[in-house]
Amino acid sequence: MVIGATTLARRVCASLKESGNPVDHLAAPDDQDLRRALAVPPSGIAVLVGDDLSALRYALAVRHVCDTVRIVVTVFDRTVAQQLRLLLPDCVPVSPADLLAPTLAGLCVDPDALAVWDEGQGAVAVRPQEDRLVAAAWRASPAARRRAVLGRLRGQLQPHDADARLLLIGLLGIVTVLVLDWIWLVGAFHKPVSTAFLEAARVVAGVGPAAPHDGHPGYEVVSGVAMLVTVGFTALLTAGIVDRMFGPRLVGVLGPRVLPRAGHVIVVGLGQVGLRLCQTLRQLGVPVVGVEREPAAPNLRLARSMGIPVVLAHGEDREVLARLGLGRAGALAAVGSHELDNIAVAVAAHGVAPDVRVVLRAGEDEATAETRALLPLGLTRDIVRTSAAFVTAQLTAERAGAAPRRVVAGADCDYVELPGRGLVGWPVAAGDDCGHVPGGGERDGGRSVLGAQRPEAG
Template structure:
């Protein structure tokens, strides 16, 4: 039994039907609908709805009616997923974002890599060979690691946003005045280091030298100029601090949250998929930059807690991509929820850096049913097809460990068999529920009867 009117639900229904299993598909059943449908004791129930709360409610209702049926539910939030699995026996939660993140990260980190992830003991990559797919340990090449290190160092001294530039200019200016004054006192006047530091600090603070220096008009003039210049640097420093205290602070000035300038991956779209992709890349040691156009996006807080630098801008803006160092980046991933926007980002990326690797998320837009048409723009990964393969494998056989997405097919990791090519269904939609979410023509269910439509 399949519950939900989403694109994923319709594809799973079509795949299971093509597999030769009878399916009962309910778009948005109420409690009575569930009781009537579960009376036939289906072999499995797939709860494939659009939000976590609805998935939680349906899973609890199914388990209340039937305490033995196997449940597969799509849940994005990891906390909800863990709680649901702990509460219900024989319930598996599936997050399309978690499923697809390794397959999106693979092409981003290196050509020829289908997927990459950290298994707790180090990065693991899946590559295609003449004998099939091979899972091996992965590590960035020495040249890529050097580029990433230099890119991080360059990012420490080349802030992206205005408030960080003001803060850094003010801080470096005050430090330069302090160092110059201290060096003059130690080298020309042979002052002890501690005394020289005190006098230099007084100059920077604007209270003048600690003691008069008769016969040294050059130093006195320099001290006066230094005090006047420090007033300007202090104003810049104060403005930068105020802006950072009042702003979102999505990009750091120093440390891990500065924008890398080379050897990085630019991820456009910080939804569930984009955030999981950034996290996967960081776990395998690849620096990332997130780009999000919505200042109130819910995942910005999570990105900040994960120390992922995020720029609030439109990813299809060529000036933004150039400012983020696309020409020195390893790849760009356009993984927003709107696939037409992802195409616009890919076109802009090719206009800025034609040689850069571009990875696109697709599969949810009805206008782009054939993802191979997007091949000239970059490597495309169909999130719905890959998720449907994983859910279908759960419903029709032993539970798979993971799924690897490729351009034209998916590979499901089955116990005892390894990565097995999963056939793509001939149809990507079912007859039970139309694209508007309403029941279609009556079709036989698991009990041989047509499911009851909602009144």
């Protein structure tokens, strides 16, 4: 049984039908519909709706009616997924974003790898070898690591946004005046270190030298000029601090959240897939910067707490990509939820840096496939096809002998990792016309609640 009207639900239903499995597909059932459909328990149920709240309610309702059936449910929030595992026996939460992130990360950091991930015991890369896939330890090349380190160092001295530049210019200006005045007092006048520091601080504070210096009019003139200049530096510092206090503060001035300037990966679209991709790249030690156009995007707070620098801008703006150092970046990943936007980002990226590696997320729009036939946009992976492969493998786990551990997305085929068998090619229906639910319905990210009216997807 498949529950949901998303593209993923239709693709899973079509794939199960192609493999000879009878499928009962319910788009948005209420409680009574579920009870009638579960009168004869199915061998498995896939809850593939667009938001975590609906997925949670459907999973609870299914388990209340039937306590033995295997449930595969798509959820994005990891807390909800953990609670589903604890509360419901034989329930498998699946996040399409988590499934695809290792594949997208592999394409960004290694042109020969199909996927790269790190589970705390060292990074692993999957590469094709003859007629099979082989997993081996992975580490970035020395040149890539060197570029990443230099890019981070350069980012400490080259702030991206205006408020950070004002703050840094004001701070460096004040410190420079303080140090130069202190050196003059200690070196030329042989003042004690502490006394020289006090006088230099008075100059910076704008209250003048501690005492006049007879026979040294040049110092007094320079001190007066320094006080006037410091007034301007103080104004810049104050403006930068105010902007940092009341602004979103998505990019740091110093520290781990500064924008890297070389050897980094630019991730355009900070939805669920983009956020998971940034996390995976950070785990691999690859510097990353996110680009999000919506100031109220819910994942901005999470990105900030994870130390991921984010720029609020349109990723298809060539000037933005140039400011982010696309020509010195390792790759660009366009992973927004709308494929046409990803195409626009890819075209702009090719215009700014034709040689940069571009990775695109696809899955719900035929325009992506058509455009790939006309223009070599980059490395494209279908999130719906990959998720459908993993879900169908979970639903037929008993027939396969064991539940799959992960899925690796190839260009033309997806590979499911089965215990004792390794990565096995897993066929999926080419289209999402399952015959039960018409296409063009609820997209991923929509909302449907048991027995309630479904509002428009946000």
